[in-house]
Amino acid sequence: MSLRRTFLSILAFAALTGAASAETIKVGVTPGPHAQVLEAAKAVAAKKGLDIQIIEFSDYVVPNAALEAGDLQANSFQHQPYLDNQVADRKYKIVALGNTINFPMGIYSKKVKSWDEVKSGATLAIPNDPTNGGRVLILLRDKGIIKLKDGVGFKPTLLDITENPKKLKITEVDAAQLPRTLPDVDVAGINTNYATQAGLDPVKDAILREDPKGPYANIIAVRAVDKDKPWVKTLVESYQSPEVKDFIEKTFKGSVLATW
Known part of the structure; x- marks a missing residue:
C-alpha cells in the first residue's frame, strides 16, 4: 500500500470513529426565535462532539410532556414561572439548568x-x-x-x-x-x-x-435524572457561547435578548 493510500485510510478511519463518538440529543423548541437560536447553538455544539436534533412544537404544552416521557433530552421554549407551574400541576421531574433568551411581552x-x-x-x-x-x-x-x-x-x-x-x-x-x-x-x-x-x-x-428585566428569562430544561450528564454541560455551554450571543444581537436587534 502506498504512503498516500495509507494516509488517506487513516483519515477516513479517524472521520468514522469521530462520527461514531458524537452524542446525539433531541431538543424541543417552539418555532421562531427559539428554533433560530438553537440552530446557532447546534453549530457550536457540533464542534464539541454533540449533535443536536431540533424538534419543533406548535404549542407550549407538548414540549414538557415529551421531555418527561423521554422523547426529548431537553427543551428550550419556556421561562421559569411557566416551568414551575407545569411541575406543580403535572408533577414533572424537570429542572432548569441555564438561561437562554428573553422575549419582552x-x-x-x-x-x-x-x-x-x-x-x-x-x-x-x-x-x-x-x-x-x-x-x-x-x-x-x-x-x-x-x-x-x-x-x-x-x-x-x-x-x-x-x-x-x-x-x-x-x-x-x-x-x-x-x-x-x-x-x-x-x-x-x-x-x-x-x-x-x-x-x-x-x-x-x-x-x-414589558420591562426586559424580570423573572421571565427563558431556560434550558432537562429531566432531573439527566442533569449531571456530560452532554448537559456541553449543551448549556454551547448555547451560552459568544457566537450565539453575537447571533442574537445581529439577528434580532433588540427584540430578543440574551440573558446570560
Missing part, C-alpha cells in the same frame, strides 16, 4: 397606534395559560392600566383584577393563535416568538412592552 393592535387611543370597553385578548396570561395582567398593572390583588405573584388571573378603569373586555385565547385575533379585537397581549412568527416587530409594533 408586548401589547399589539391593528386598530390603534398607541395605548392612549384605546377606548373604554375595548376588547383585549391574552394567552389562556395561567403563566403567560398572568404575565399580560402584570404588564398592564405595571403600566397603571389595571390593579391586582396584593400577593398574586406571577400567576394572577382575571379574578384577581380589583380595578379596571377602562372596563377592558378580556378574553383568553391559545397563545399561538393570538396574532390571528388582531383583526377581531382591539388589542392583544402576544408572546414575542408568536409575534415575530406572524411578521410583527416587537420593537416597532408593540404599543406597550
Whole structure:
C-alpha cells in the first residue's frame, strides 16, 4: 500500500470513529426565535462532539410532556414561572439548568397606534395559560392600566383584577393563535416568538412592552435524572457561547435578548 493510500485510510478511519463518538440529543423548541437560536447553538455544539436534533412544537404544552416521557433530552421554549407551574400541576421531574433568551411581552393592535387611543370597553385578548396570561395582567398593572390583588405573584388571573378603569373586555385565547385575533379585537397581549412568527416587530409594533428585566428569562430544561450528564454541560455551554450571543444581537436587534 502506498504512503498516500495509507494516509488517506487513516483519515477516513479517524472521520468514522469521530462520527461514531458524537452524542446525539433531541431538543424541543417552539418555532421562531427559539428554533433560530438553537440552530446557532447546534453549530457550536457540533464542534464539541454533540449533535443536536431540533424538534419543533406548535404549542407550549407538548414540549414538557415529551421531555418527561423521554422523547426529548431537553427543551428550550419556556421561562421559569411557566416551568414551575407545569411541575406543580403535572408533577414533572424537570429542572432548569441555564438561561437562554428573553422575549419582552408586548401589547399589539391593528386598530390603534398607541395605548392612549384605546377606548373604554375595548376588547383585549391574552394567552389562556395561567403563566403567560398572568404575565399580560402584570404588564398592564405595571403600566397603571389595571390593579391586582396584593400577593398574586406571577400567576394572577382575571379574578384577581380589583380595578379596571377602562372596563377592558378580556378574553383568553391559545397563545399561538393570538396574532390571528388582531383583526377581531382591539388589542392583544402576544408572546414575542408568536409575534415575530406572524411578521410583527416587537420593537416597532408593540404599543406597550414589558420591562426586559424580570423573572421571565427563558431556560434550558432537562429531566432531573439527566442533569449531571456530560452532554448537559456541553449543551448549556454551547448555547451560552459568544457566537450565539453575537447571533442574537445581529439577528434580532433588540427584540430578543440574551440573558446570560
